[in-house]
Amino acid sequence: MRAGIGVTGDDDALVSWVAAWIDGMRLAPPVPLGIELRAVPALSEDEVDERAPFLQPGIEIRSGPPQGDVRVRWLAAPARARIAGGAHDAVVEVTPAALADPEPLAQSFFSVVLILLLRRAGWHHVHAALARDPRGRDWLFAGNAQSGKSTTAALLASWGWAVGCDDAAFLVRSRASIEAVAQRAPVALRPAGRALLGLAGGTAARGGRKSAFFPEDLGGTWAPRVEPRILVFPRIEGERTSAAPVPAREALAELVRWSAWVVLEPELAQEHLDLLTALARQARCYRVALAPDLFRRRDLLMELVP
Amino acid sequence: MTRRYRRHPELRLTALEGEGVALHLGTRRYYTVSESGLDLLEALATPKTLDELVAVLTARYEVTEAVATDTTREFVERGVKTGVLVVEERP
Numbered sequence: 384m385r386a387g388i389g390v391t392g393d394d395d396a397l398v399s400w401v402a403a404w405i406d407g408m409r410l411a412p413p414v415p416l417g418i419e420l421r422a423v424p425a426l427s428e429d430e431v432d433e434r435a436p437f438l439q440p441g442i443e444i445r446s447g448p449p450q451g452d453v454r455v456r457w458l459a460a461p462a463r464a465r466i467a468g469g470a471h472d473a474v475v476e477v478t479p480a481a482l483a484d485p486e487p488l489a490q491s492f493f494s495v496v497l498i499l500l501l502r503r504a505g506w507h508h509v510h511a512a513l514a515r516d517p518r519g520r521d522w523l524f525a526g527n528a529q530s531g532k533s534t535t536a537a538l539l540a541s542w543g544w545a546v547g548c549d550d551a552a553f554l555v556r557s558r559a560s561i562e563a564v565a566q567r568a569p570v571a572l573r574p575a576g577r578a579l580l581g582l583a584g585g586t587a588a589r590g591g592r593k594s595a596f597f598p599e600d601l602g603g604t605w606a607p608r609v610e611p612r613i614l615v616f617p618r619i620e621g622e623r624t625s626a627a628p629v630p631a632r633e634a635l636a637e638l639v640r641w642s643a644w645v646v647l648e649p650e651l652a653q654e655h656l657d658l659l660t661a662l663a664r665q666a667r668c669y670r671v672a673l674a675p676d677l678f679r680r681r682d683l684l685m686e687l688v689p
Numbered sequence: 690m691t692r693r694y695r696r697h698p699e700l701r702l703t704a705l706e707g708e709g710v711a712l713h714l715g716t717r718r719y720y721t722v723s724e725s726g727l728d729l730l731e732a733l734a735t736p737k738t739l740d741e742l743v744a745v746l747t748a749r750y751e752v753t754e755a756v757a758t759d760t761t762r763e764f765v766e767r768g769v770k771t772g773v774l775v776v777e778e779r780p
Contacts, residue, residue: 437717447714632708632721639710639719646717653701656712660703 387412388500389472392420397477404489405497409567409607410553412504417472418496425478426461437647441491444499446647453499453648457481457492464496466503473500486590494551498644506553506564507655510641512536513547513565513609516685521609523552523563523666524617525641531619531673534576537596540603541580542681546570547606554658561662562610569595579678613688614638614666617673624677626669626687634668635660693736693777694765700773702730716772725750729764736777739765 388410390402397420405418432454434445446453451468462481466473473496481488498508512524512532516539524532528550536549547565555562569586571593577585582601585594598605616629616637629637638659639645645655669688677683696702699715702722709727712719722730725746732745739761746757768774 631706632710635703635705635710636719636721639712645712646714649699649701649714652712652714653703656701656703656710660705660710663705 387415387504388497389415389417390420391417392422394420394422397422397482400485401489401493404493407567408497410501410506410564412501412506413555414471414504416500416504418500419472419474421474421476422482423476423478426463426476429456429463439495439643441487442495444495444647447649455492455495455499457488459487459491460484462488462492464492466496466499469503471500471503486588490589498551499647501553502644502648502651502655505654506555507651507658508642508644509552509554509563509638509659510550510643511552511563512549513552513563513606513611514539515545515547515606515609517543518685520613521563521606521611522613522615523609523611523662524615525638526617527641529619531617533570533572534579535617535673535677536598537570537572537576537580537582537601538678539684540570540596540598540601543603545604545606546598547609554662556658556661557610560610560665561658562608563662564608565606567605567607569597570601571595579675611662611666614662614668615671615688616669617671619674620672621674622676624672624674624683624687626671626684629668629670631663631668634666635663638663690778690780691738693738693779694733694742694768694774695736695777696730696733697773697775700730702727704731711773713771713773718771720771720773725760726764729761730773733774 388405390398392398432445437444441458443456453466455464460481461478464473464475514522526532533549536546540546549570551566553564571588573593577594585596588595701712703710707724709722711722729742742761743757
């Protein structure tokens with residue numbers, strides 16, 4: 384077993400590749416999970432499934448009754464996965480055509496399979512960056528790919544903050560609070576973000592469209608798990624960075640928006656929704672407009688959110 | 690025939706500081722809900738007539754029956770339209 388997520392299969396190279404990819408995330412779910420890989424020349428015809436598809440970029444998911452399972456299909460090339468109702472393991476079929484371009488296969492298809500599998504362990508995904516400021520306060524920045532999460536995460540790391548991740552976090556219930564677990568991955572910056580930070584180098588990511596840096600590369604540290612007490616919904620806007628408190632109900636609605644998977648699987652939806660609610664309850668919530676002055680004033684965020 | 694309303698079985702509800710969010714797993718839409726809306730949705734875990742829902746509001750808030758009736762009627766009409774509520778007609 385590897386970090387709580389076992390990978391088995393009939394193709395050693397495929398198993399090694401997926402296991403290494405998962406190992407790199409340093410996730411340790413509380414119950415053992417498994418991925419059974421099957422390298423197949425082509426996918427057999429799908430069983431009839433009349434459930435309405437839930438579409439995410441490049442991915443089609445069917446879940447809920449009457450079958451009770453979750454089925455994931457990659458739309459870019461033939462690959463699919465099935466997680467039976469109540470199961471802790473996924474059966475994944477991958478074709479040579481899907482393996483021809485491993486990075487999108489991992490970033491798109493396998494990431495979704497992992498997100499759905501981790502739900503079975505009580506870990507619920509949210510699109511968020513995680514950080515711990517120099518005062519020891521934990522922050523969660525929730526938003527989409529254009530909200531400024533990654534650039535902010537990189538900036539904070541360059542100021543010595545501990546940064547967990549820039550996009551994929553998992554909410555978990557601890558004894559007395561809600562914690563957020565970071566999926567270990569480098570912060571991926573577009574050229575504009577890299578230029579704003581004055582960074583050179585990095586590792587090519589997303590087909591060369593982005594450059595990736597671990598927090599340690601930028602002068603920060605890694606925060607694998609935080610207890611968010613400050614919740615930020617960022618957006619890139621204007622010339623001056625500002626922060627405005629958000630009422631709890633609006634914060635909860637925003638969290639639902641950035642936790643798309645909450646609508647899947649009726650038996651897990653309430654648990655996921657309850658986690659989001661508890662997070663909105665435990666944290667102070669703000670909308671933050673991110674502007675160029677943030678790059679010049681390293682304490683600005685902490686001043687705006689005292 | 691008596692008309693009763695109830696929450697759609699695919700509705701999930703969560704409360705926060707007296708207000709809430711309703712999530713419809715079937716339509717995959719979510720709705721923010723006011724305090725009185727949350728009271729009504731919680732009551733609608735079991736089928737209720739319009740009069741029974743009005744009684745929920747008049748028992749909880751200092752409002753006239755006429756105001757509570759208007760509020761409730763508007764709420765159920767919107768709820769039925771969005772699929773958040775379902776209607777049962779029984780003799």
